[in-house]
Amino acid sequence: xxxxxxxxxxxxxxxxxxxxxxxxxxxxxxxxxxxxxxxxxxxxxxxxxxxxxxxxxxxxxxxxxxxxxxxxxxxxxxxxxxxxxxxxxxxxxxxxxxxxxxxxxxxxxxxxxxxxxxxxxxxxxxxxxxxxxxxxxxxxxxxxxxxxxxxxxxxxxxxxxxxxxxxxxxxxxxxxxxxxxxxxxxxxxxxxxxxxxxxxxxxxxx
DNA sequence: GTGCGGATGAACT
DNA sequence: GTTCATCCGCACT
Numbered sequence: 001x002x003x004x005x006x007x008x009x010x011x012x013x014x015x016x017x018x019x020x021x022x023x024x025x026x027x028x029x030x031x032x033x034x035x036x037x038x039x040x041x042x043x044x045x046x047x048x049x050x051x052x053x054x055x056x057x058x059x060x061x062x063x064x065x066x067x068x069x070x071x072x073x074x075x076x077x078x079x080x081x082x083x084x085x086x087x088x089x090x091x092x093x094x095x096x097x098x099x100x101x102x103x104x105x106x107x108x109x110x111x112x113x114x115x116x117x118x119x120x121x122x123x124x125x126x127x128x129x130x131x132x133x134x135x136x137x138x139x140x141x142x143x144x145x146x147x148x149x150x151x152x153x154x155x156x157x158x159x160x161x162x163x164x165x166x167x168x169x170x171x172x173x174x175x176x177x178x179x180x181x182x183x184x185x186x187x188x189x190x191x192x193x194x195x196x197x198x199x200x201x202x203x204x205x206x
Numbered sequence: 207g208t209g210c211g212g213a214t215g216a217a218c219t
Numbered sequence: 220g221t222t223c224a225t226c227c228g229c230a231c232t
Contacts, residue, residue, distance in 0.1 A: 047213070056213070058228095067228060085226030087214050104213060135214050178213050201214095 005029065005162040007153065013075030013094050018101035021075075021094045022048035023192050026171060027164035030108055032157045034142040039116050041108030041131055041141075042164060045193035045200045047176045049091070049102045056182035059100035070149045071100035078157055080138070080148040087135030090143050092152065092159070106177070106191075107132045109199040110140070117141070133201040170195040177202060 008028065015021060023046075031040035049057040058068045058081075070079045071093055079091040079102050095101040108131045110117055117140040121130055131137045138144075143157070152158045173189045180186050193200045 049213075058213085063229090065229070081213090082225095082227065084212055084214055084224085086224065089213060091213085106213085129215085133215070176213075181212080 005160045008076075008159045008161060010074075010076045010153065013092065013152065014096060015075070016095055016099075018050050018094050018103060019048045019190060021092075021101075022046040022103040022190065023171065025092065025103060025105070025159065026192060026194055027166045027169075029111060029160050029162045029164075030105060030141070030157075031112060031160060032141045032143060032147070033155055037113060037116050037142065039110075039113035039141050041110040041112070041117075041137075041199070042162075043105055043107070043159070044109050044197040045105070045107035045132075045191070047104040047106060047192070048190040049104065050190065051095075051099055051101055054182070054188075055185040056176060056179035056188075057100070057102070059102075068100065071102050072098050073149065075101070076152050078143075078147055078150045078152060080143060080145055082145060083135065088138040088144050089134045090138050090141075090147075104134060105137065106134045107193065107197070107199045107201045108137050108141075109197060128198045130199075132199040169197070 025043050025046050028043050052062045059071045073093050074097040075094040077093045079093050083089045091102040091104045093102050131140045172195050174191050176191045
């Protein structure tokens, strides 16, 4: 058994400020247990999607559909959706019920079940392409739409605090990726990552 | 019912 | 740097 780790609580997820939660998720460990196959990694990159006023969010303007209804759950559940018809993207729903905040997980540093992650990605050696990026990270962890709307307090997918030393790493805040369609909101500094980490999805010179 | 385009990644030139 | 795979959510007719 490795050193003490604790699953994040409802109280952690249900706070109001999604940007705070997005920052605090850095250094936490995301774990999946898919049919007994345990895989996971340290979160090194996140993006915040801030309620109905954020033009980059699926819930902008209060849009409530079969897909987006998961975002309106109380904080502490997963929001998984298919992007570009190819990739599943994993988000953490945060805040109170009926307030659609979410944090997109964009990069993880593999720690648990690395051999299984490699197999799912058809790779033989650990490289950043294993899990740097929201689509490939989901593939490595076995996340599909089957994991949409699952409680993060349950036993299939969760996030835990492993005492990662965040103070030893500089956190960068910058604009989000791939949201040019969001006009003025595209420039908001709601992407966060650990400077210099290999598993951040895009190189950045900040 | 139809049509457009996306919170991406990988294989190209 | 450019192209394209591949599908469904969503808005609109």
